[in-house]
Amino acid sequence: MKHHYDTTLHGVMGWANSELEHVGRIVSIKDKGIQRNYAQSTVYGMAHLKDALYQMVHDPDYEWHKHDLLKLHDAVVRTMKHLVKDFNLDLETIKQFNTSHVLSNLSYLRNIKTRRNRRS
Numbered sequence: 001m002k003h004h005y006d007t008t009l010h011g012v013m014g015w016a017n018s019e020l021e022h023v024g025r026i027v028s029i030k031d032k033g034i035q036r037n038y039a040q041s042t043v044y045g046m047a048h049l050k051d052a053l054y055q056m057v058h059d060p061d062y063e064w065h066k067h068d069l070l071k072l073h074d075a076v077v078r079t080m081k082h083l084v085k086d087f088n089l090d091l092e093t094i095k096q097f098n099t100s101h102v103l104s105n106l107s108y109l110r111n112i113k114t115r116r117n118r119r120s
Helices: 009-028 032-057 060-086 091-096
Strands: none
Touching: 009 032, 009 060, 032 060, 032 091
């Protein structure tokens, strides 16, 4: 990842709240086509957010906030995986939006394993 996200801690936290709010809005829409398109757009935005968080985790200026940033990073990745799985999103289409080639690799979203029921 060579792109530098020039943001503040307050800015990235607000960005995260906004992206996570989108997930609630996606579910509230009844039209499946709109849900899928909205989810795809949200995953694209979250991919940028994930990269910005990762960058801040490794920035010595944010050492005191590293734990919180890692927790938020993990929550964003988990949410992205659920959106890809729940709405059957095509990662190749999402990659096509990345015309400036600033996003990191998204291949980890393909290997989504579901949890087994404890009883089985």
